[in-house]
Amino acid sequence: EQPARDTMAEASSVVPLVVTPEYGLVVLVGVAMFLLQQIVLVLPVVKQRISTGIKAPTLYPRDGQIKELKLAPYQVENYMRAQRAHQNNVEFTSVFMALFLVTGLFPEVTLHVALAGAWVVLFRLLGGVGYLFGVRQIGSLFHLGELYILYLAATQAYALATPALPGLLAACSSAVAAMREAAPKDLDEVKAGAAFAYATALDSLKTFQAEVLPKAMRREL
Structure with missing residues (x-):
């Protein structure tokens, strides 16, 4: 087991974290994502809550609540659109933001990540606002930037992990051998x-x- 660990340690190398000036663009795009989520798409929800009387923590009102508040169909539709646009962006940002910020730390692709992130923010904005007015087709273009960032993350992670693969395989082989040795004969x-x-x-x-x-x-x- 010890030789396998030594092999893995030799194969691994410490990679210094160098934050380039271009990473500032990544952070700015991250700020834009935050503002889109917490201001731009929240304000329509607040407006609809005030006009309909639907109070937090209710996300989507039940039929009984709609009757109790005497809401017209158009009021329900407007509220639902605002809430769905906001909720959809919450779900997306919670998964995407961390991957976006970490991938931007690789100096080789920092600028690419920033530009792809700006593309994502632009079309998330258009998609969120468009959904409020019944236009949904525009927003789907954000997937192009999303998939490009996912590709960059995968390639950079593979390049970073490649030197450690021989040691990892040796450690796995050693563990399997130890399990076989400990198994009943x-x-x-x-x-x-x-x-x-x-x-x-x-x-x-x-x-x-x-x-x-x-x-x-x-x-x-």
Whole structure:
């Protein structure tokens, strides 16, 4: 096991974290994503909550609540659109933001990540605002920037991990060999162990039926 660890340590190399000036663009795009989520797409929801009387924490009102508030169909539709646009962006940003910021740390692709992120923000904005007015087709173009960033993340991660792969494979081989060495050599050992476990479980069940269960029943009575 120790030689495998030594091999893995030799194969791995410390990669210094160098934040280039271009990473500032990545952070600015991240700020734009935050403002889009927390201001641009929140304001329509606040406006609709005020006009309809639907209060937090309700996300989507039930039929009974709609009748109680005496909401017209167009009011319900406007509220639903605003809430869906906001909720959809919450779900996307929670997954995308971390990958975006981490991928931008690789100096070789920092500028590419920033530009792709700006593309994503632009079409998330158009998609979110467009959804409020019933236009959904425009926003789907953000996937181009999203997939490009995913590609950059995968290629950079592979390049970073490649030197460690031989050591990792050696460690896995060593672990498999150790497991085989510790495994029972004889089928009779396996059978004996299974029989012991079964007998122990059976004794515990008999004890429960004979002692614990009658006491519990008497307490109930």
